[in-house]
Amino acid sequence: MTDESHKSSLHREASELGSRPVHSEEEASVTAEKDDSIGFLEVDDHQSEEIREIFGTAFPQYLQPVEEMLEQILTGHGDTESLEALNGMLSSLKSATERMGFDDAYKLLDDLHESISDLEPELGAPMPTEVREAILGHVIAIRDLAEQMSGGQVGDPGQQKTIYAALKDKKGVGDLVLRRLSAAGLVTVDQLLAARPDEVSAVTGLSQEIVHKLIRLLEADDAAASEEVESLHGQAAEKLRTEVELEARVEDLRAEARRLRARVHERNAELDSLHLGLAAMKRELDSLSSKMAERGAQLERIRARRDALSRKVLSSEEAMRRHECRLEALCRERRCLMQQADGLGRAISGLFGSLRKMRMLVVKGGMQDAR
């Protein structure tokens, strides 16, 4: 099954069926990084129902320690540390339902979370009945929804003793450790006793040594374990508790750091996307600016042309005015000449009259001479 020709044939088949084969080891190594967010194929109704059913079947298992912690707090057996642990567990479940898009489950968990946010538990002080009833009402609604999601296939994890119930009063084990176990889905004593310590360590982040100690604490019937329980009292128990708490807190901080790194990664991606958008806008702006510059130059040319035309119009008007003046002068001159012509005409007429008179006198004189 591992010869090269068969591999390449499978690459081809996989490719034909929708997956792109790997081209090189280097590329493959790079591409094994997380990139969950991109994908355009929608989850259809059938797949959605299937996911809901799976989640609904497993959900009550994770809900059970929440209920037990609530019971402790409501009956006056819990304190602020228990409430803190409960808050952490609810946040973890809310986050899971939110990521899966189960809005109804998220809302119910959020309602429950909201309802316990104002509680101030004190050891030995049970909560008022109405508060208890209100909170338990939320729990019942969540259980009903889980049953509905699973199509009625919910198991009954309540028949098994939980780790929380078994370890909550043991010295050396804080609520933070219990929360880490619960957050990792380790709920019942049987689960923890049947599990491999290395697996428990891997999913909870607790060291294998601590996991071994927890398992031995659970095997309370074992004489050696009982002795160890005893020996854990006092300073040793306090030391273990401190170690466990510190380790759990370090893990919490690491988880927080991972979450923050993931957020930074997301923000960087957003920033990259914004940069890309900005670059596109800048390009558009540059293009608009060059167009504007072009239009400006065009406008300048038009203005220059307009100014030239204006100057030409002004000069034409000036020339026209000059011509008008000249025309006027010419008219005046013509009028003057005409007057002079009239005077000359009259003078000529006078001369002609005188001439005629002189001719008549000449003629008369000639006739007289002839006679």
Added chain:
Amino acid sequence: MAFIDVKKGQLQCKIVYYGTGLGGKTTNLRFLHKETDPKKRGKLLSLETETERTLFFDFVPISMGKIKGLETRFSFYTVPGQSFYNLTRRAILKQVDGIVFVSDSQVSRMEANIDSILNLEENLQTYGIQLKSVPHVIQYNKRDLEDTVSVDEMRNELNRYHVPDFEAVAIKGEGVIEAMGMIVKMVTEKVVFDLKL
């Protein structure tokens, strides 16, 4: 169980990546998701513990083209490998069409591999199914590490029904596409035969 949506002309199949905790099932799925055309894949849904181990399951839908005029859609799931998540594992196996058993080649994980495949058979039996009747392939992962069990020995312990098997280094993508391609081929052949398409 494969499901045909006549209205949409779709064939839906379910493939489950099963195996021991920390064996590389999620790595397989992440690589598949990354290598698939984004238009043909959905978002990878991954629910992890605070230490990045699979808490509930991982899920990704992938469209695989057309068979006999039907658009094939595969739902790929991984199960949480740790022994104490059995309730979730069993729920995910419901109506499974094909299984990729991802084993860890390290000597120290051999016992866990055997426990896991026995657990797979046990969980399938709760649905009245036998492993030999379900299309499945075996992947021997982490072959690049030192102190690994030989492939022959792993085959002897885990591949009881002589199904196709693959050596893999999932973190580098080696053997991932091969195993997926084979299981998709086996499932579609069985579906075409069973449903007389």
